[in-house]
Amino acid sequence: MKWLNFSVQLICWMPSFLATFNPYRTNVELLNHEPVLGICSKNELASVEELWLDQKVDHFDKNNNRTWKMRYYRNAKYFKPHGPIYIFVGGEWTISPGLLSTGLTHDMAVENSGMLFYTEHRYYGLSLPFGNESYRLSNLKQLSLHQSLADLAHFIRHQKSNDPEMEDSKVILVGGSYSGSLVAWMTQLYPDLIAASWASSAPLLAKADFFEYMEMVGKSIQLSYGNNCSLRIEKGFKFLVKLFDGDEIQELLYNLNGCVGYSPKNPLDRAAFFNGLGNYFALVVQSYSASIPRLCETLMSLDSSDELAFIEFLKLLYSEGRRSSDCQDFGYSSMLELFTEDSVQSSETRAWFYQTCNEFGWYTTTKSKSSASQAFANQVPLGYFEQLCQDAFGAEQTAHQLAHGVEQTNSKFGGFGFNQSERYAQVIFTHGELDPWSALGQQKGDQAIVLTGYSHVEDLSSIRVMDSVQMNLAKLRVMSFLRRHI
Numbered sequence: 028m029k030w031l032n033f034s035v036q037l038i039c040w041m042p043s044f045l046a047t048f049n050p051y052r053t054n055v056e057l058l059n060h061e062p063v064l065g066i067c068s069k070n071e072l073a074s075v076e077e078l079w080l081d082q083k084v085d086h087f088d089k090n091n092n093r094t095w096k097m098r099y100y101r102n103a104k105y106f107k108p109h110g111p112i113y114i115f116v117g118g119e120w121t122i123s124p125g126l127l128s129t130g131l132t133h134d135m136a137v138e139n140s141g142m143l144f145y146t147e148h149r150y151y152g153l154s155l156p157f158g159n160e161s162y163r164l165s166n167l168k169q170l171s172l173h174q175s176l177a178d179l180a181h182f183i184r185h186q187k188s189n190d191p192e193m194e195d196s197k198v199i200l201v202g203g204s205y206s207g208s209l210v211a212w213m214t215q216l217y218p219d220l221i222a223a224s225w226a227s228s229a230p231l232l233a234k235a236d237f238f239e240y241m242e243m244v245g246k247s248i249q250l251s252y253g254n255n256c257s258l259r260i261e262k263g264f265k266f267l268v269k270l271f272d273g274d275e276i277q278e279l280l281y282n283l284n285g286c287v288g289y290s291p292k293n294p295l296d297r298a299a300f301f302n303g304l305g306n307y308f309a310l311v312v313q314s315y316s317a318s319i320p321r322l323c324e325t326l327m328s329l330d331s332s333d334e335l336a337f338i339e340f341l342k343l344l345y346s347e348g349r350r351s352s353d354c355q356d357f358g359y360s361s362m363l364e365l366f367t368e369d370s371v372q373s374s375e376t377r378a379w380f381y382q383t384c385n386e387f388g389w390y391t392t393t394k395s396k397s398s399a400s401q402a403f404a405n406q407v408p409l410g411y412f413e414q415l416c417q418d419a420f421g422a423e424q425t426a427h428q429l430a431h432g433v434e435q436t437n438s439k440f441g442g443f444g445f446n447q448s449e450r451y452a453q454v455i456f457t458h459g460e461l462d463p464w465s466a467l468g469q470q471k472g473d474q475a476i477v478l479t480g481y482s483h484v485e486d487l488s489s490i491r492v493m494d495s496v497q498m499n500l501a502k503l504r505v506m507s508f509l510r511r512h513i
Contacts, residue, residue, distance in 0.1 A: 048352035118206030235388030263337025
């Protein structure tokens, strides 16, 4: 699921020797990146401490006393005794100190003399329950939503019980994307510990076949730039389908420096190509809203023909692998590599995929019957992701296991069809109008705000002159809601 200002060119990296290049890695990793809120000075960062807390590996097994060290950051610069505690909850990323030195959570702590914490989710960053062995399949069994929420509950109890100045402090949780889901679910599961929460861009409904995501990607491009750009993308994808169906894709693959082992007639290889390309458009839309016009301006400048312009765009998009590697592998094996135990660089990507395979789904398919999904050509079915789950985590990781996990999550937390006076009464939800994740979030009611013209978690930053009046009023409304609970 995130939030980097992204240009058409991929990040430049030049290996010391030519090798097979994975064209899917960068986009997949950036989709699950920590929120970027602004630039911090050294003086601001100096107030942030890196600390560690012992956590149980299994909070629900009384016979298992094994522990691990959870990393967190603390900024006590503004705290006065009995002031509120603000906890920014980490998600599927490595935490960094900058988030406690800028952004709206930081500003609320300044205003209300609060303590600032930033917790790292188990299995991400340096918070590894089994050290370097954490990503082995047998050890991933302790990576679950309920274990991570229990980590957070222990963290809160520990901080309040070990510091008399925080014993009576009210706790405010803040999170974005998956971590926004966590703060909402935490507030429901441990209401005695939480005064109120702010969930930004939080999906609440677990759903395996999340076709609405790519529908929203297409819709957001159209809303941000107009029909000409979205139509060019739609025609470009249809042209690719035509090349695949007519067994004419090899020339394009050759021009992209594709590896010879790629099989266009293999359904998994084909789905991987379209999924990988779709991830790029997803990343642009999910990033700062300003990225969408830049994408479209590049695409519209390339050629007068929609099909030829799209091909030229692909050459730009995959230029790194064309010039710096022996070949780039567009096959299913390249996508699977990102989630396998043996891949040196998989780590957090593997951990997040394990969570989705067991509890959430959230797979960005394009097999919807809706005309809105035509922009991405209906080439990525749910079965492709189900196969990835099984190939990454073994024969027991079946489609039934995925469906059961999704059902369990929704049964426990209610999805997004709820009466907020009865559930999540202490939570305020915000969503960007352009954010693909908003389709599975709470967008209705007095405690939900939809921000016109914005995308994923863009509201986490401080109040800024460059933002719209609506955005800054929304931030003031969030601050007011949380202030009433401290």
